[in-house]
Amino acid sequence: MNADLFPTYRGRMEYFCLGCGKRYPADELYYTCPRCGGVFLLDNLDFAELKKTSGKEWRKIFDARAASKRTALRGVFRFYELMAPVLDEEDVVYLGEGNTPVVESSPALNAATGLRTAYKNDGQNPSASFKDRGMACGFSYLRSLVRKHGWDSILTVCASTGDTSAAAALYASYVGGAITSVVILPQGKVTAAQLAQPLGSGAVVLEVPGVFDDCMKVVEHLADNYRVALLNSKNAWRILGQESYAFELAQWFDWDLRGKCVFVPIGNAGNITAIMAGFLKLLELGVIDTLPRIFGVQSHHADPVYRYYAVDDPAKRQFTPVTVTPSVAQAAMIGNPVSFPRVRHFAEKFEASGGKDAFQVIQVTEQQIMDSMIQANRNGHIACTQGGECLAGAKRALELGLVSPDELCILDSTAHQLKFVDFQNMYFENTFPAEFGVTPDTTLSNRPALVASPEDKARLSPEDFTRTTADAIVKRLGLEKK
Ligand SMILES: *Cc1c(COP(=O)(O)O)cnc(C)c1O
Numbered sequence: 105m106n107a108d109l110f111p112t113y114r115g116r117m118e119y120f121c122l123g124c125g126k127r128y129p130a131d132e133l134y135y136t137c138p139r140c141g142g143v144f145l146l147d148n149l150d151f152a153e154l155k156k157t158s159g160k161e162w163r164k165i166f167d168a169r170a171a172s173k174r175t176a177l178r179g180v181f182r183f184y185e186l187m188a189p190v191l192d193e194e195d196v197v198y199l200g201e202g203n204t205p206v207v208e209s210s211p212a213l214n215a216a217t218g219l220r221t222a223y224k225n226d227g228q229n230p231s232a233s234f235k236d237r238g239m240a241c242g243f244s245y246l247r248s249l250v251r252k253h254g255w256d257s258i259l260t261v262c263a264s265t266g267d268t269s270a271a272a273a274l275y276a277s278y279v280g281g282a283i284t285s286v287v288i289l290p291q292g293k294v295t296a297a298q299l300a301q302p303l304g305s306g307a308v309v310l311e312v313p314g315v316f317d318d319c320m321k322v323v324e325h326l327a328d329n330y331r332v333a334l335l336n337s338k339n340a341w342r343i344l345g346q347e348s349y350a351f352e353l354a355q356w357f358d359w360d361l362r363g364k365c366v367f368v369p370i371g372n373a374g375n376i377t378a379i380m381a382g383f384l385k386l387l388e389l390g391v392i393d394t395l396p397r398i399f400g401v402q403s404h405h406a407d408p409v410y411r412y413y414a415v416d417d418p419a420k421r422q423f424t425p426v427t428v429t430p431s432v433a434q435a436a437m438i439g440n441p442v443s444f445p446r447v448r449h450f451a452e453k454f455e456a457s458g459g460k461d462a463f464q465v466i467q468v469t470e471q472q473i474m475d476s477m478i479q480a481n482r483n484g485h486i487a488c489t490q491g492g493e494c495l496a497g498a499k500r501a502l503e504l505g506l507v508s509p510d511e512l513c514i515l516d517s518t519a520h521q522l523k524f525v526d527f528q529n530m531y532f533e534n535t536f537p538a539e540f541g542v543t544p545d546t547t548l549s550n551r552p553a554l555v556a557s558p559e560d561k562a563r564l565s566p567e568d569f570t571r572t573t574a575d576a577i578v579k580r581l582g583l584e585k586k
């Protein structure tokens with residue numbers, strides 16, 4: 105096995121509808137089931153063929169590929185056979201996504217929480233969120249379609265809580281050619297950085313008053329009636345790409361997931377779907393022999409999945425969308441997650457393999473999310489608000505007796521801290537609008553301090569200004585002369 109050759113294996117992919125079970129060939133872009141409107145998963149009919157290679161052999165292959173110099177194998181397609189093994193090397197789009205680090209928490213943070221935690225920093229993806237994983241796969245597939253059909257123009261459209269559009273616009277701007285990107289955002293409900301990203305990539309940016317769920321309805325109407333390629337997470341190719349998070353996590357821990365708990369924020373529920381799907385594939389191939397435990401986390405301001413699983417008796421569970429209220433975990437502020445049927449599908453399989461506590465959903469408050477994000481970042485992490493939500497979830501799980509300090513809690517910082525500094529600023533400046541219900545711990549407030557006046561700058565000679573400024577700093581810090 106030469107780790108530097110692009111794989112020759114090809115699967116036979118089909119969409120299958122979680123609503124009515126109907127199957128469709130994967131050589132066309134379907135978004136939802138034309139028959140019943142249900143969501144799809146993509147299924148490789150020749151997956152069983154992969155079982156002819158032992159788990160040990162697969163581990164060797166993936167480990168060898170980790171050193172590949174071949175661009176198409178450097179990102180999420182290191183795990184080509186498990187994701188979308190219908191693409192050719194020339195279709196693979198690589199912008200440096202995937203292979204994000206797992207950073208163990210400092211002893212001080214672990215002592216403060218009573219937990220053992222680590223962050224997988226998915227904010228270290230090219231557009232600074234995990235959405236790049238799915239887009240790399242989605243755009244690679246789209247590129248294969250453009251090539252095969254000879255299309256001369258295709259419009260990609262997505263609704264977004266900010267990061268999907270940043271990722272879609274970035275990948276579209278790289279692929280270019282026939283592809284034009286349009287993103288639809290809830291006006292005023294994405295951060296300044298998230299708005300700047302698609303603008304910078306040259307996408308057409310359209311704003312709609314309301315929240316994400318309002319944008320989603322508009323986009324679905326467009327998809328149902330016009331020729332556009334939808335890139336929301338109903339697009340099953342994105343789910344495939346996001347499975348790479350699970351593959352990487354397993355590889356990071358040398359394929360041993362015993363005693364690991366994986367915390368994932370749930371918004372539209374695509375990410376947690378993909379992560380469960382990925383681990384199940386590894387288990388089926390014998391690449392891992394134990395599933396980690398999965399904990400979904402939701403804010404009390406947007407918690408439909410939590411509410412569903414809070415009912416203990418599966419026969420009595422009923423899914424009801426909720427009306428969201430403002431959440432600092434803005435990227436997960438979704439009341440009617442489109443991937444909910446997928447979560448149910450994989451959660452069942454997870455529980456069947458790993459037992460009743462293999463999949464759980466935790467609810468946290470806005471206050472806990474903010475306090476946890478600030479705490480994580482004051483201890484060397486680069487967590488976004490959703491990353492704070494994961495730490496809050498782990499703390500809550502400990503409180504509920506669902507995890508023990510012997511286990512390692514792996515927290516998903518789904519985006520980079522910098523995308524969500526607006527919330528950090530509100531915390532430090534104590535300017536949260538009342539509806540968030542966040543009261544900052546003002547002892548943690550951190551503001552810049554001006555140590556010399558502009559008048560001094562204008563009045564003094566450069567040498568005097570330097571000395572006056574230095575003196576002011578000496579006084580402020582109480583420095584002693586050496
Ligand atoms: C999209 C997003 C989420 C929510 O993920 P889903 O797949 O919609 O559940 C969480 N955090 C960040 C930063 C995101 O961009």
Ligand SMILES: [Zn+2]
Binds near residue numbers: 124
């Ligand atoms: Zn259907």
